[in-house]
Amino acid sequence: MSTVDGYRRSLLRKDLLVLLVAVTIAAVAVVPGIGGDPMTISRSQSMGAIGVALIAACGLNLLAGYAGLVSLGQGAFVAIGAYLSAWAMLDLGLWWPLAIVAAIAASAGAGAVLSLAAARLSGPQVAMITLAFAIVVHRLFNELGMFGRLAGYPNVSNHDTSLLDPVTIGGVALEPPLFAGTSPLVMLLVAVVVVLAFVAYRNLTQSAWGRSLRAIATNEIVASHIGINARRRKTAVFTVAAAFGGVAGTMQTQLQAHLQPESFTFTLSLSLVIMVILGGAGRLYGPVVGVLVLMTLEHSNAMHALVEFQQENLSDSWFLSDEGLTGLLLILTLVFLPSGIVGGAQQLRYRRSRRTEAAPDPEVAIDADATIRREAARHEASTTPLAELPVAMELANVTHRFSGLIAVDDMQLTLRAGSIHALVGPNGAGKTTLVNLTTGVYPMQGGSSSSILGTEATGLPPHEIYRLGVARTFQTPQLFHGESALVNVMSGLDARLGQSFLATLLRLPRIRRLEAEARERAMELLRRLGIEEHAEVPTGELPYGLQRAVELARALASDPKVLILDEPAAGLNPSETYELGTTLEAIAASGVAILLVEHDMSLVIRVADEVTCMERGARIYHGDAAGLQQDEQVLTAYLGEGHVTIKGKGGADA
Ligand SMILES: Nc1ncnc2c1ncn2[C@@H]1O[C@H](COP(=O)(O)OP(=O)(O)OP(=O)(O)O)[C@@H](O)[C@H]1O
Numbered sequence: 001m002s003t004v005d006g007y008r009r010s011l012l013r014k015d016l017l018v019l020l021v022a023v024t025i026a027a028v029a030v031v032p033g034i035g036g037d038p039m040t041i042s043r044s045q046s047m048g049a050i051g052v053a054l055i056a057a058c059g060l061n062l063l064a065g066y067a068g069l070v071s072l073g074q075g076a077f078v079a080i081g082a083y084l085s086a087w088a089m090l091d092l093g094l095w096w097p098l099a100i101v102a103a104i105a106a107s108a109g110a111g112a113v114l115s116l117a118a119a120r121l122s123g124p125q126v127a128m129i130t131l132a133f134a135i136v137v138h139r140l141f142n143e144l145g146m147f148g149r150l151a152g153y154p155n156v157s158n159h160d161t162s163l164l165d166p167v168t169i170g171g172v173a174l175e176p177p178l179f180a181g182t183s184p185l186v187m188l189l190v191a192v193v194v195v196l197a198f199v200a201y202r203n204l205t206q207s208a209w210g211r212s213l214r215a216i217a218t219n220e221i222v223a224s225h226i227g228i229n230a231r232r233r234k235t236a237v238f239t240v241a242a243a244f245g246g247v248a249g250t251m252q253t254q255l256q257a258h259l260q261p262e263s264f265t266f267t268l269s270l271s272l273v274i275m276v277i278l279g280g281a282g283r284l285y286g287p288v289v290g291v292l293v294l295m296t297l298e299h300s301n302a303m304h305a306l307v308e309f310q311q312e313n314l315s316d317s318w319f320l321s322d323e324g325l326t327g328l329l330l331i332l333t334l335v336f337l338p339s340g341i342v343g344g345a346q347q348l349r350y351r352r353s354r355r356t357e358a359a360p361d362p363e364v365a366i367d368a369d370a371t372i373r374r375e376a377a378r379h380e381a382s383t384t385p386l387a388e389l390p391v392a393m394e395l396a397n398v399t400h401r402f403s404g405l406i407a408v409d410d411m412q413l414t415l416r417a418g419s420i421h422a423l424v425g426p427n428g429a430g431k432t433t434l435v436n437l438t439t440g441v442y443p444m445q446g447g448s449s450s451s452i453l454g455t456e457a458t459g460l461p462p463h464e465i466y467r468l469g470v471a472r473t474f475q476t477p478q479l480f481h482g483e484s485a486l487v488n489v490m491s492g493l494d495a496r497l498g499q500s501f502l503a504t505l506l507r508l509p510r511i512r513r514l515e516a517e518a519r520e521r522a523m524e525l526l527r528r529l530g531i532e533e534h535a536e537v538p539t540g541e542l543p544y545g546l547q548r549a550v551e552l553a554r555a556l557a558s559d560p561k562v563l564i565l566d567e568p569a570a571g572l573n574p575s576e577t578y579e580l581g582t583t584l585e586a587i588a589a590s591g592v593a594i595l596l597v598e599h600d601m602s603l604v605i606r607v608a609d610e611v612t613c614m615e616r617g618a619r620i621y622h623g624d625a626a627g628l629q630q631d632e633q634v635l636t637a638y639l640g641e642g643h644v645t646i647k648g649k650g651g652a653d654a
Pocket of ligand 1: 402405407425426427428429430431432433434
């Protein structure tokens, strides 16, 4: 068994064990009579409510925790699932499983429609639109006569439950839906649905799909550079989160004798948000812990006892009610455990484990191993004259204006496979703008054109340019800091693996194999760049030089044909810069075309096969590094008259 297989199996075992322990704790806490007292309706409904909240909170965590789209409307999807499944059974007379599926589909559909508006928005605007949606949905169920208005649904005067056929599972007849709260078999059904929903949620989070959510949460532009269509992924996660809400709602219908609009006010959505934040947004077990802590407090006597304690011992006119205590708990969590209970525990465990290990020395941490150098030596490209190397990317007549300012002015640039093309020039010359044009961040204007490996690429968005074989790094490393170096690197090749959503949801064998291969490939890249010992370290904890190396590994993960590096030596010390140069030469020698935007002239002159110098958006020099240092215009505009000539590639003096 490979280490990856072992890791995967232990992860699965751990997940199920934790869920089992959590459910048992909840059962003991909420159902004190589990060991003897008879199970009452209210106790079984409390248990069921925990399950319902768990499903809804897991969906919300995908959206708010992983994708960073804070929704204040999750309760609305629970309401849609609950009301519509009941209505489909009672008024439409649909067979109960069909009614449940239809109601979940309706919730998911509502989520998809909402996402069309929300996908254009970000941050507080997403929260606002989802809040408005929650209010509208609540008002609808509150006002529509078909749902009994304030009297709730079903309405005793309109509905006769004896009309319903009993539900049978394996030949055992259950109580009719909507009046099933006391049936142990319905409790079992809810428990099975909770476990299935959790497994689906877990499968989604621990996959390329889950990593893509992290990416769009961190930075949509960066996400698009690793092949993610951010808008489409946002729609998908909205739909999935709403479907989880719908599943939760249909289970609520199974547990409750009666649906009341007050159960689905904005407070429900807010409680779900509080549970996710309290447990740990973006953490696998965050919603489990959040739901258990908050619902155990709510459904046990603990909150009530705390309120009474204040009244008796502090003041009976100034005290915090249940809601006030919940708010206080949230404030304390945000102040002392900003990443929630699970996030805090993980950080503690990580810090403890680091304390027992020797701290890595960042000075010598990056050491590209001999493999990459041997590959370089073997590659014949290094012996081929530059002009004979195949063209990997061609930019022609590229112009870009920011309002009145011409940032790039009629630029030409050719990148050849197996070579390094350096792009230099003073601050504000237009280098980064040109890079952003080549990778699709800015749309091409006027007569600009671009082709990649012979394919027309003018006007393509970044995620499509990624698919043509282009990868890049950024002036400031753009990593997903909540994740380990390994996961960051894996995210670089995810979009190439073509993992379908359904296969990911079910974690089919193909997905497990692809996931294991992605892990192996990412480890291999970390090893080749000499940073494998940091594989499990969250990138936010790594020194700057190592962050740059992780970002380079992520760019290489997609096996690019064109690699664009925006000031990769910025912030590196001389030994790290030297090592970077060696690594870049090796990467180029393996057949990759590199565009190197850089101010460190010692690095440029050492590794570049050709150099383009820009000033005020235009090209003022194109040629080799030796010529660059002699060019009058370059000396005046960029290098300075006092520039001391550095030996170029092949040791030739300028
Ligand atoms: N988003 C923007 N909106 C308006 N002007 C911009 C924008 N981005 C860049 N510019 C302007 O375009 C010009 C080129 O900037 P750019 O960042 O491409 O230069 P650069 O050569 O990469 O500089 P540096 O070496 O400092 O990174 C500058 O005058 C800059 O102020």
